[in-house]
Amino acid sequence: MTTEVSTTTITAALPGVSGKYAPGSRLRRYMLTYSLANLGINLIWGGVLAILIPLHVQGIEFAQYFTGADASVNLQALTALQAQVTAGEVSPSSEQARLLGLLGDYEAAKANGLALVSSVGVLLTMLVQPVVGMLSDRTRSRLGRRAPFIVGGVVGGGILLIALSFAPSLALVVLLLSLLQLSVNIAQGPLTATVADRVPEERLATVSAVTGLVSYVGSIVGSVAAGTLFAALGLAAYYPFVVLLVLLPIIFVLASRDRSSKTLEVSPLRTRDLFKSYGYALRSRDFRWAWIAKVVLFIGVGVSSVYSIYMLQAYVQPTLSASEAAQTAPLLGLVALPGTLVGMAVVGRWSDRSGRRKPFVIVASLIMAVSFLVPFFWPSVTALFVQSAIMGVGLGAFLVVDQALFIDVLPDPNSAGRDLGMAALGQNLGSALGPLLAGTVVALSSGFYGYVWPVAFVVALLAAVAIIPIKGVR
16 A cells, blocks of 8 residues: 555655645545545534524523413514614513513523523633644544544534433533534544645645545535525434544545554653643744634624624514524525635635735635625625625635635744644634624623624734734745
């Protein structure tokens, strides 16, 4: 097997380290199977995190606040009444005032609950991910450095996803979802590192564009499928995602086999090396600024996106029912798809040909920032679709160039797993802090969701500014 691989790749610099693929069938097979593996993982992020978890949390909180005869209350009608009262059009009866008080408490509770659920697992993951990256850099195995983490992570994630479907309380949802995110990220970090391991530099942005597109489409398909499956199966909608999460990454490992790493030369692992893995890459000025920009941008994305389903039920006018929101929320991602396709296809190749990264990341951040203002000034379902379409262009450009930017500023290409794990930690940190910030904004405004939009706008502007100090990459 070693001879076969070596004749179709550029010779590896070190024993036991993956070689770069030359253009040809092996690179195409790698791109296909890597894209499928990312599809399996992003179905989870799009379907489970964006749709099923908010509905799961909402059901738990509803049972806490609306009990007995109140359990039959029509939330859509009650929310419409709240809008009329706020506008001064009607005066509520004492019974209506009581229900409106419950509604405010319920909206604040589910917003805080979802913020907690969305953040704890990411915080746990971000502490472990750089260590996983470093360990995968040093792993000796017949299937290469990354495969044991990919397989172990998705199998563990599948088991946890099944358990999550039975969670009856917010505390148990937090625990199981945190472990699920940890397990899946144990797979995703080393999977991403295979790009730096095996793809030639001149193909980085192109490969990132193709696989990034598949990942994004996977998130959309996952959300659409989750909305449909939830209406038919309830929380049993988790189960189809288990199959794809486990199956597709394992196909990648088997079909695009890596070079054996049994001959890998590594120094003895010391405890202080584990702690150094959290900050080594941040000693590089360019890497540090790219990391800060990524953290800040994903705070903005987290602030704007965590309450999509709740926005449709409690912010826009007219409001939607829970089932209507579950069907509509995935369509927001679908509307963003054309712009995302254009952003990825055009910007990826443009960036490769021009050899420039910074201008594309800055403009992408600014486009996303502008999109966040649309629903603030125009609180309607249509405005959410317009916002999603505009953001799709910026997100598509960002996804394809940001990965190439981080690979360009790696302090040590031979430790790509460790340092790209740190880059992923930046995204996870932003994704964790964003919902917490959004939950704080909603709580301070007594359950009103509208103020998350200007907050997201300011944060995305700061992300664009943070790219400017990078000097080593144009």
